[in-house]
Amino acid sequence: MISTLLVANRGEIARRVIRAARSLGVRTVAVFSEPDADAPHVVEADRAVALRGSTSTETYLDAEQVLAAARATGADAVHPGYGFLSENAAFARRCIDAGLTWVGPDPASIEAMGVKHTAKALAREAGVPTLPDALLATDDPDDWARAAEGVGFPLLVKASAGGGGSGMREVRSPDALADAVRSARAEAARSFGDDTVFLERLLDAPRHVEIQVLGDAHGHVVHLGERECSIQRRHQKVVEEAPSPVVTPELRERMGATAVALAEKLGYVGAGTVEFLLEDADLPASDAGSVDASGAAAPLRSVPPAATPTQASFFFLEMNTRLQVEHPVTEEVYGVDLVALQLAIADGEPLPFAQDELVPRGHAIEVRLYAEDPAAGDRPSPGTLHRYRHDDALRWEDALGASGEVSAFYDPMIAKVVAHAPTRTAAARRLAAGLAHAEIHGPATNRDLLVAVLRDPGFLAGATRTDFLDRHADLRTPAPATPRVVHLAAAIATTSAARRAHDPLATLAPPGWRTLRGAPRPRLTWEGPDGPVDVAHRLTADALELADHTLGLRDLTPHGVRVTHDGVAYRCRVAHHDGTAYVDDGEGHSAWREVPRLPAADAAAGGAGPVSEVPGTVVEVLVREGEHVVAGQKLVVLEAMKMEHPALAATDGVVETVHVAVGQYVEAHATLVTLGAAE
Template identity: 45%
Template structure:
């Protein structure tokens, strides 16, 4: 076994690899960019080396910097994790030339399987069924269009050099092929440095099932069963499980043998994954899609049902050890499901998010495992992949694993950074998911119904009580539930009219809300109403504290049960809600049941003045923090409705900014390469005046 291993990655995978290295007694070396100087993987490693500034191209993708870090720390081997250089044959060769062991397959296997066109030809020759599609490398745009027409719409455009859904485009309309090919090439070039594309037949309502393989340097290859990865958004997996409910033992054995043959066909060594697309109505008709020549994000579900540590066996195989088991020795026990927690905001169309982690709670134990790279106070920016952590649940059966994972997601708190945790919890409760009736389009079809349109009133109630409280570390109620009015900073006084406090709040993507509250010995009365035109208060009503004129939205009686550190308990309408809270310069973050909200003080007048002349249908703002990669217009250009004006990229995702209507570009505040914040003004398009309309 090695004495020292350098982990050439960041985030949760670096933390995961470091954990196994620690268990094996191997010294770990972390690397970091300037953006990650205080990251968790840096703190947990035995030693850490700075390798460059924040942009990945100048740090995590810099082969010379990584090799220099290995040399300076005496590392004997390099673990690439996944992403970045994990499937880069040039990096594997550079490691070997520098006398380092690359913990992964040989460069020849990476090269062969990294080229999806050659990979399909190679495994097909080995008898593995493949998806019908284009043939040949380096196809021009015109030849791709011709191949798509020959295959028949719909088709899937795929980068030849990479995976993970980056650059993939499903095209149903032949007229859009030109634009989609250009976009796919752009994203492929950005993600992999290679814009070569292929085109394949699209199989409607497919299931995505992959087989984990493990091969040593002595010619032994086994598979460790399958993982169901059909729950995806934008071709990115978000929920994975093992085993799949779709496969019977006969099909599982056949697909496993096909995966083993695919691995043998390229001389594979180490842990890898062979991915298949499977018609849901005919599981026996499976097709090879690609091989991922690295550890997969979803490897924990395989570890839980097999009892094997895949990172440990990557290390052992790289050190020359022989696999101690044959295929008949591999058994699958129980069921495991994984959810990927990403920095994205479902309420804003799943656009990438960011911020400072103000409070953090990640469940562990009782059948639950969280793999994470997060730490309180850490910054989540827009430079790297949006995945923050993974929550994995295990049970003796699928139903138990599902229940445990939903409960774990409800118990997950990441305040300061909007995430998809609440969305994933609701997805796991969807009847089709519970029944195991999955396909790769399910999430996109059902996404709108899994994103709550409004904000629960208890969120505003908790925020209002928390902001008004002057003793956040003390309980405001005794054992009987009675609140001492003299301990409440509410303005209440004996024999007088209860003072009413009115607070204005806003949340991203939602209308401003006003909360009216006042306290008396019976509790605290709250009324909720939207701030805006036509929001008139109803007639006064009599509540527990006497006459009260509430705002639109009705009246509820709430009681702040306890504030203890970051924990807040609120009783509203007879139901107790548990929150985690953390203060921030902009307001208060509240989290409940796997969802999070940023509750911020709101002054409608100041907001209106700040946005005067810079808001409305003519103004185009950044939908997410990121980098402007393409600017297609200049001030004075005339544009048509829907015309692409700019492209903003964040966390390896592109978002096209289009003209809201026909008109003239009167302002353009950014250029290519500019870093922008969420909601930053990018451009203004003045509309075309209607005929006869006076200026």
């Protein structure tokens, strides 16, 4: 039996595995990178071992260091979580060869499903429907074009290895194919060490529905229903739920049986997920066959006939041979602990239930809370999380504690948040309210987007296909729940109260007191959610005159105030961190910073040119010194937090100096290239 478990991961999934192991009386070992030295998963484990380095490649992907940590602590088992080494068959095999229990499927199953184009072939053998595809085996763009013609447009260029949306490009016309293939290959090589890509027919607006499977070492395989994960950005999931709002019991049985058949063909042992694209609108029939990269016709692959209103079509996407990020919604609906089951299966125990005993109850929805800015193309926003508070009415799977650092080296997830209720509408309402009431101070997050999605009529009606966020772009910048002037008033009033609390002489006069009658109102600039606001104000003991508004103030302290605006009172909580006032009122939240009247000299003033928006690693330098460039031209590409960030020329010019090289790590706001005037 497992006695000491090494968790080869970080963040919320490491914490989740540690909790499950502790509930079973199993000792735990954490590993951590230099940026994660004070992370919660390190503190919560019974033992912890440092990994040398900062990046994923240097640490959590370094099999030698992870295995050395297992030896040093006497661990007898390894749980990989998800991501990192979780679907690395070579690492799984090394764990087994070292006498460790691998909490996951056999390495052969990982290998079989780890390469997407070969996984599709196995799926077809198991009777699973698939979409037309073609492997690109040459470097000849003409071969790519012939392969694309056989697959049909629109299509996806997809990395054959890995997952998480990396190495994936959408192509809608032949003239965009070559650039998409080159870009996807480069990203796949960086992310997975394998630049193999293939083409696959793209369904414009399907649903992303996946089936959770479990298999034990005694030949039993069951499924635990479906999760719908259609709401995505950059092909990465944002909102997940179980069950799907459109899957009927009959369709669940059909999809589940298909997933189980594939798992049985593999002799699958452990937890896994079979992902499908579900077309619940008519899908035109096609006799397009698969072709290889040379353009030669491969055997035709039959595409299921067009869907009817009563018979939805589904197609194999991939199989994830690990625990999924969104596993909590299945746990909530089926009343199971999937991590505990993984450990039991790894110990050789049989499944504790049969298929007919697994019945869904109620509805669960999960959202992924990220440190990213939806209004800026979901750009990651690493930095200090000054305050992070929420109640326990929901299930919060937190990556961080009450404060912490969102590192630029890893995925920007702060937490997964889950609500379970008797109905889908009730779950959505509970989840939206819990998110809105949380205090999250620091980096920009996608919290407002998530709340807006959960309250959107289209979402509540179940219209959740993969183009949901494209069709509801307004949800990225929802209207504030509280009038901005209320939060600005709270920021000004509490900032004044905080200064008075630290200045004993200020207590001798009331707020807003002036030695000269008729003295002009102080005029200040505050930087807020919508940019700078230039305002004149006068503060008294019970009111704030602000531009054209007079707002009532009650219970004013440095930490909060009740603001009355247009007859409505708002109870605002305010926290001050590094010169920024963070205002929360239960439904609305915003951050305000008073702009100094005399800005500090810009010590960084110097050569003009693009700077890094976020800290990251340089993956491409596309220009040389002396080269003429035009406005909008891509000069340098950074990679940070699982995203590429191109730096573009703001104007026409000549490259005077290139300050970075491929592989170099740069901080935010570092100058990348200096441009001179065009001759």
